[in-house]
Every structure is written in C-alpha cells, then in structure tokens.
Amino acid sequence: MVHEDAGGGDRLALAVLAQWRMATTEQMHLLIASGVRIEQTRRRLAKLREEGLVDRVTLPQAGRTRCWFLTQYGTQIASEWPELRDWRPSRTVSDRTAARLRVGHALAVTQAGLAFVLDARQRGDVCQPLDWIPEVHHPLGGGEAVIPDALLYYRHNTDGGGGSMLRAFVEVDRATMGPERLAAKLGAYARLYGYVPAPPPGTRPHLAAQEESWRRRYPLFPRLLFILDGTGPVGADNRIDALHAATRQLPPALLHDVPILATTTTELLQHGPAAPVWQPVTRPGHRASWMQTQHP
Known part of the structure; x- marks a missing residue:
C-alpha cells in the first residue's frame, strides 16, 4: 500500500522510479526531496522496500552505491496513475538480474536527466x-518504432515573465557501438519526421488526414540531443564527425527545422545543460546552447 503522506512523498518516489527506471539513493534524494536530509530519503526507500514496492542492487564500486527500481508489485500499483500516461510498464526493470544487466546505461540516462x-x-x-520520460514509443509502421532514451519537456522562463516550451529527444551514448551505428539513429529520426500513418481500413484515402504522426503529440518536432559518454575527447570527436557525415543524407526540411546537437557527459556535468557546451552536428567545433530557439 502506498501511503498518501502529507507531501505525497511515497507516491512521488514510486512515480519517479517507475518513469526513470533506475536511480541511486543520492539521485532519488535530489529528484524528490533535496530540501531535507538524505537520511529521510533513505528511510522512505527502505520503507517502500519493506512493503514490497521497490528493490535495490548494490553496485560493486567504492562506497557500495545502492541502485533502486520498482518491483512487479510496485509496477502494478504505479501503472494505474494518470501522471504516468506515457510510461510503458513493459520496459520497466523489475528484478535484480535485469537491474544488474541494465544498470550502466540506465544510470547514465538518469544522470543526464538529473542534470536538466x-x-x-x-x-x-x-x-x-x-x-523526463525515458523510452517513449513512436511507431513507424510495420512493427518498427523510434524509442529515444528520453523525451525531455522543459519550460524556459524569461525575465519579462514570458517563456517558451522546449522539447527534446535525448540519446545517451556510452560508446558500446561504433560511430556509424550511432549516426544511423539520425536516419530513424528522419523517418519519424516524415512518417504519415496509413489511413484506417475502410477510410477513403482522400478523406483521411495526411499528417505526420508526430504532429499529434508535439506542435514542433523535438530537437535531438546526443550525450556522449564512455569515451575520451578524441572518441567523442569521432562520433560527432560520424553524426555530421550522416546529416548529408537527411531531408533538408529536417535540418532546417530541428536543431541536432551533441555534447559529452563531462561537459554536461561540469558546466550544466544551459551552457554553450553543445556542438551542432551540422557544424562540428561550433558551440551553442540547446535552448536557443533559432537553428544553430
């Protein structure tokens, strides 16, 4: 049973773990309760574990970091909540074996989201x-889909009281595949950019709305952010060069409308996402802010 405590802390903790997949104790503390002592977060997670809603694995590194995830029971409870409408329970880590196999990439994605x-x-x-919503499913027809590591919603407020709503597809690359395979992801996003679903059976083609599927979710196609981890500066440059080469095969409209940027985890964490640490993949070596409204 999830306790509806005064601050909704138990529910928020479960919702965050459901959506983010996995997080360390410190990451959970910063996400849900940074204004109190971390001991309170530890007690909350321990209580939820006693109730069978969450579990943990201990990472074999200095400090024996604990990494938390939902159990099947926790997944069942959270799947009923309206705030998790874009969450796919089928992709949740729910046992220790799966957690150990996925912890490296999952925590890298969590680390990136926490930075934003x-x-x-x-x-x-x-x-x-x-x-921050990991692994949102975007169908391409024929059983294929684009599933970014995360979908980011971000409202940038200005001094005058206005602001702009920004959205981004985020790919966190840990250098477990070659640069060309990383760059091939741009082709999948290009297909999503132009994908128009076939009209339902029995619908007259000329009466069916010929509209790209992404327009049903987003007023603008989200920008693409690549965060490069697991490699040094030379390796990161090689991967950005591969992304740059792949842009030659992309539709001009996509390149005009959608900023595509890359940075390293080191720069992201050292300077923060809002700093000009992002390289437009159409102009490697240049620097930009991911929040600028105009194409770099």
Missing part, C-alpha cells in the same frame, strides 16, 4: 522530475 532538472531549478525554469 537541477539546472532548471537553479535557473528558475521548469523541469519537474516527471518531465
């Missing part, structure tokens, strides 16, 4: 924990 959440707090922007 913390940066928004510091800047007075809006990016709540549930505005």
Whole structure:
C-alpha cells in the first residue's frame, strides 16, 4: 500500500522510479526531496522496500552505491496513475538480474536527466522530475518504432515573465557501438519526421488526414540531443564527425527545422545543460546552447 503522506512523498518516489527506471539513493534524494536530509530519503526507500514496492542492487564500486527500481508489485500499483500516461510498464526493470544487466546505461540516462532538472531549478525554469520520460514509443509502421532514451519537456522562463516550451529527444551514448551505428539513429529520426500513418481500413484515402504522426503529440518536432559518454575527447570527436557525415543524407526540411546537437557527459556535468557546451552536428567545433530557439 502506498501511503498518501502529507507531501505525497511515497507516491512521488514510486512515480519517479517507475518513469526513470533506475536511480541511486543520492539521485532519488535530489529528484524528490533535496530540501531535507538524505537520511529521510533513505528511510522512505527502505520503507517502500519493506512493503514490497521497490528493490535495490548494490553496485560493486567504492562506497557500495545502492541502485533502486520498482518491483512487479510496485509496477502494478504505479501503472494505474494518470501522471504516468506515457510510461510503458513493459520496459520497466523489475528484478535484480535485469537491474544488474541494465544498470550502466540506465544510470547514465538518469544522470543526464538529473542534470536538466537541477539546472532548471537553479535557473528558475521548469523541469519537474516527471518531465523526463525515458523510452517513449513512436511507431513507424510495420512493427518498427523510434524509442529515444528520453523525451525531455522543459519550460524556459524569461525575465519579462514570458517563456517558451522546449522539447527534446535525448540519446545517451556510452560508446558500446561504433560511430556509424550511432549516426544511423539520425536516419530513424528522419523517418519519424516524415512518417504519415496509413489511413484506417475502410477510410477513403482522400478523406483521411495526411499528417505526420508526430504532429499529434508535439506542435514542433523535438530537437535531438546526443550525450556522449564512455569515451575520451578524441572518441567523442569521432562520433560527432560520424553524426555530421550522416546529416548529408537527411531531408533538408529536417535540418532546417530541428536543431541536432551533441555534447559529452563531462561537459554536461561540469558546466550544466544551459551552457554553450553543445556542438551542432551540422557544424562540428561550433558551440551553442540547446535552448536557443533559432537553428544553430
């Protein structure tokens, strides 16, 4: 049973773990309760574990870091909540074996998302924990789909009281595949950009709305952000060069409308996502902010 405590802390903790897949104790603390002592977060997670809603694995590294995830029971409870409408329970880690096999990439994605959440707090922007949604399914027909590592919602506020809503598909690359395979992801996003679903059976083609499927979710196609991890500066440059080469095969409209940027985890964490640490893959070596509204 999830306790509806005064601050909704138990429910928020479960919702964050459901959506983010996996997180360490410190990451959970920063996401759900940074204003209190971390011991309170440890007690909350321990209580949820006693109730069978979450479990953990201990990472074999200095400090014996604990990494948390939902159990099948926790997944069943959270799947009924409206705030998790874009969450796919079928992709949730729910046992220790799966957790150990996925922990490296899962925590890299969590680390990236946490950087955006913390940066928004510091800047007075809006990016709540549930505005980072891993593995949102975007069908391409024929059983194929584009599934970014995360979909980011971010409201950038300006001094005059206005602001802009930004969205991004985020790919966190840990150098487990060659540069060409990484660059091939751009082709999948190009297909999504132009994909128009076939009209339902029995619909007259000329009466069916010929509209790209992504327009049903987003007013603008989300920008593409590549975060490169697991390699040094030379390796990162090679991967950005491969992304740059792949842009030659992309539709001009996509390149005109959608900023495609890359940075390294090191730069992201050292300077923050809002800093000009992003290289437009159409212009490697140049620097830009991922939040700028105009194409770099």
